[in-house]
Amino acid sequence: MANDNILKREAKSLSAIECATTAAAAATEVETVSAVKCCCCGLVEECTEAYITRVKERYVGRWICGLCGEAVKDERLRSRNKSEDESIMMTMDEAIRSHMKFCQQFRSSISPPNNPTEEFIIAMKNILFRTLDSPRKDSFNGCRPLGRSQSCFSTIQATTTKTTTTTSQDQTLSE
8 A cells, every 4th residue: 555655656756747848848849049140230149930930021031130120121211201202112122132232331341450359458558548647636636735724704704893893993084
């Protein structure tokens, strides 16, 4: 009897493990991630197969990143605004080709640095020299800050009394 209970417990634990394994396998099958490259700018992103399929359907079989997708939409809208007949709009394929051409021209106009590590070091050196050459904030522009030995209100009161006395003397003299 005790052996039967042990067997039943083991069977239950095995079935629970099998269910968990099956659920994990199903989850990994649903969310397989692939690296895909934008046909315009060359950006590589990791996306699910379902997302890649939706994007390719939207952009005539080509995968386009989000930024290039917005540029293609904008290109189509601008073409409609330029034409006299507002019902005529550039096709999706034409807009994609136009944006691809723009991206190629942009990439060819910028040459990559010969030695990026050396350029980075030079840039950091220039920043360091600029900060060393700039005046310090704690130097107060070469002036020493004024220190107070006593309150300035005592001087104001003394001046006020003298002025009052002087004014009363002036009034008696003028009469």
